[in-house]
Amino acid sequence: MMEDKLLLIPGPTNLSPRVRQVMAKPQLPHVGSEFYGMFKETVALARYVFRNEKGVQYVFTGSGTIGMESSVVSLVSHGDKTLTLMTGYFGHRMFMLNQVHGAQAGSIDFTEGKAADPDSLRNELRKNKYDVVFMTHIDTSSSVVNPVKELVDECNKAGVLSVVDSVCSVGGVPLDFDALGADIVFTASQKALAAAPGAVILAASQRAIEHMEKRKAPIESYYMNLLRWKPIMDDPRMYLATPATQVITALREAMLELKEEGLENRWARHRKLGEAARSTVEGWGQKFVAEEGHRADTVTSFWVAKQNAGDIQGILEKEHGIMVARGLYEERDKMLRIGHFGILSVETLRGALGTMGSVMKDLGSVPRDVEVTASDKKR
Numbered sequence: 001m002m003e004d005k006l007l008l009i010p011g012p013t014n015l016s017p018r019v020r021q022v023m024a025k026p027q028l029p030h031v032g033s034e035f036y037g038m039f040k041e042t043v044a045l046a047r048y049v050f051r052n053e054k055g056v057q058y059v060f061t062g063s064g065t066i067g068m069e070s071s072v073v074s075l076v077s078h079g080d081k082t083l084t085l086m087t088g089y090f091g092h093r094m095f096m097l098n099q100v101h102g103a104q105a106g107s108i109d110f111t112e113g114k115a116a117d118p119d120s121l122r123n124e125l126r127k128n129k130y131d132v133v134f135m136t137h138i139d140t141s142s143s144v145v146n147p148v149k150e151l152v153d154e155c156n157k158a159g160v161l162s163v164v165d166s167v168c169s170v171g172g173v174p175l176d177f178d179a180l181g182a183d184i185v186f187t188a189s190q191k192a193l194a195a196a197p198g199a200v201i202l203a204a205s206q207r208a209i210e211h212m213e214k215r216k217a218p219i220e221s222y223y224m225n226l227l228r229w230k231p232i233m234d235d236p237r238m239y240l241a242t243p244a245t246q247v248i249t250a251l252r253e254a255m256l257e258l259k260e261e262g263l264e265n266r267w268a269r270h271r272k273l274g275e276a277a278r279s280t281v282e283g284w285g286q287k288f289v290a291e292e293g294h295r296a297d298t299v300t301s302f303w304v305a306k307q308n309a310g311d312i313q314g315i316l317e318k319e320h321g322i323m324v325a326r327g328l329y330e331e332r333d334k335m336l337r338i339g340h341f342g343i344l345s346v347e348t349l350r351g352a353l354g355t356m357g358s359v360m361k362d363l364g365s366v367p368r369d370v371e372v373t374a375s376d377k378k379r
């Protein structure tokens with residue numbers, strides 16, 4: 001029997017007992033009436049989570065990258081001019097997806113740890129004409145939170161469509177799709193919603209849908225064509241592709257739990273989680289990757305001066321059953337990332353951070369004179 005680990009990675013998160021039970025139920029066929037009712041409720045819950053009353057709400061099978069790529073391929077025709085605000089690894093992925101799909105892809109590359117700045121966007125939109133702007137709400141690689149409302153406002157003033165990758169945000173930090181005014185916002189099931197990986201949850205404005213309907217060149221994808229998925233949201237029995245029914249039932253249960261907690265209470269709990277992580281990491285004397293004022297409540301990234309991120313991660317997992325993440329690619333040894341979202345309580349996080357602090361102290365990554373309160377509960 002596999003033992004439960006405490007997942008403090010930036011997704012997937014630990015699942016609640018209720019979500020786990022739902023995933024173990026007998027197979028639910030997607031063509032039956034039971035799944036139909038359940039799916040409609042899932043879409044309604046997704047509207048609640050996104051605060052989306054005006055736009056089209058989607059829930060379909062795929063990882064967050066399918067959310068990214070379906071936004072690009074559905075909105076962008078070959079030769080369209082797009083601008084990606086790059087504030088970390090996932091901004092860069094969005095830029096690459098624009099290139100892959102034939103856009104004249106431009107970018108503003110903000111220095112690592114810096115948030116995208118609305119003035120730079122405004123200046124760029126004055127200088128050059130773009131069709132779509134892409135941005136990341138919270139870049140999970142750097143933990144930077146971007147000022148999405150100001151950025152989207154700049155796009156709207158310039159009459160440019162905007163897409164927000166909120167994979168690391170929705171359900172964890174305030175987001176109101178209708179008030180934001182963006183054209184597409186999406187997330188994935190395994191992050192702050194605390195469901196299993198495998199579902200894209202996406203909101204599209206009426207303007208985005210009109211743009212897709214009016215575009216001259218057809219959307220160059222079968223599966224990632226958001227126009228094809230639209231009628232399925234009203235009736236999933238109209239077959240397009242077999243949905244991951246367990247993942248969707250788990251997502252419904254996780255969003256029911258979220259609704260029981262209340263969206264605003266959920267945001268407030270994540271604020272406390274963020275504050276607990278930041279004050280602890282600061283107490284350890286570590287350097288945050290994200291600049292002050294733009295640090296996320298869902299994930300905290302910091303530089304490990306001794307470049308022994310792998311050792312810290314390994315001991316935490318093997319000896320304490322706590323999983324944290326390292327930086328991506330060339331930052332693997334230099335950076336640690338703590339995911340703190342989903343169903344996690346502030347008490348559990350504090351206990352685990354105490355353990356992490358003492359491991360880091362033993363390995364010489366936290367100064368000897370820093371006091372860390374290790375959790376006495378060995379996981």
Ligand SMILES: Cc1ncc(COP(=O)(O)O)c(C=O)c1O
Nearest residue numbers: 063064065090140165167168188
């Ligand atoms: C901000 C952001 N965007 C996109 C993705 C891609 O999601 P997935 O790995 O589910 O494809 C991730 C994954 O961590 C992410 O954090």
